[in-house]
Amino acid sequence: MSQTILGPGGANYLSPNMPVAAYKTYGLANPKSTHFRSGTCQEVECGAYQHGWTSVIDVSTDLGKRQANYILNGSGRKFTSTEAGTTVTFVFAPGQKCFTDHQVSLERDPIFYTFQGDWRARLSDVTRRSPDNWLEDFAEHQINLKDSIQRG
Numbered sequence: 001m002s003q004t005i006l007g008p009g010g011a012n013y014l015s016p017n018m019p020v021a022a023y024k025t026y027g028l029a030n031p032k033s034t035h036f037r038s039g040t041c042q043e044v045e046c047g048a049y050q051h052g053w054t055s056v057i058d059v060s061t062d063l064g065k066r067q068a069n070y071i072l073n074g075s076g077r078k079f080t081s082t083e084a085g086t087t088v089t090f091v092f093a094p095g096q097k098c099f100t101d102h103q104v105s106l107e108r109d110p111i112f113y114t115f116q117g118d119w120r121a122r123l124s125d126v127t128r129r130s131p132d133n134w135l136e137d138f139a140e141h142q143i144n145l146k147d148s149i150q151r152g
Contacts, residue, residue, distance in 0.1 A: 008119055011119075013119060016118065016120070020117050020118055020120045020121045020123065021116070021117070021123055023116075023117055023118035024114060024115070024116055024117075024141055025114060025115050025116075025117060025118055025119075025122075026113075026114050026134065026137075026138050026141075027112075027113050027114070028110040028111065028112055028113075029110060029111045029113060030105075030108075030110050030111070031111070032103065034106075034108070035105065035106055035108050035110075036103040036104060036105055036106060037103070037104055037106060038101060038102065038103065038104070039102040039103060039104035040097075040102065041097050041098055041100075041102065043102075043104065044102045044104065046098055046100065046102060048092070048098035048100070049094065049095065049096065049097065049098055050094055051094050052091065052092050052093050052094040053091075053092050053098060054089060054090065054091050054092070055067075055071070055089070055090045055092070055099075056087060056088075056089050056090075057071075057087065057088050057089075057090065058086055058087055059086055059087070059088050060086035064086075064088075068088055068090075071090055075099075077092055077096050077097070078092065078093050078096060079091055079092045079093070109131070111128060112128065112129045112130065112131050112133075112134035113126050113127060113128050113129065113134075114126070114127050114129060114134065114137060115127065
């Protein structure tokens with residue numbers, strides 16, 4: 001009986017019934033470096049830009065001190081602030097760039113790829129394929145699996 005196990009990145013996987021070499025992986029990728037570009041708050045209709053936002057920072061930590069220093073001395077943004085103990089609350093007005101690096105899709109076709117193995121190990125180089133070739137290879141692989149199961 002299969003059980004769920006924790007895989008890479010904290011993802012849940014069914015416990016494999018066969019060795020890694022018995023698997024072939026088919027995937028699609030949209031890499032940030034080739035399929036996206038930086039975008040502005042306006043073009044992504046950023047809620048923080050449209051309505052303003054609040055950042056609550058604990059200045060008792062090193063990270064909090066660096067964040068508060070950046071907001072106060074380097075961000076160039078307009079805000080009001082209140083302090084309560086070691087917490088500083090910054091309230092930013094609408095209409096200014098937020099702190100998020102927005103990404104906009106370039107609407108490119110994904111990269112179709114395969115490799116021998118599964119999430120446990122990649123046993124071959126990644127092969128990039130055309131969509132038609134990827135689909136044909138996938139279909140042939142499914143037929144081979146079906147035939148293998150029927151043979152026992």
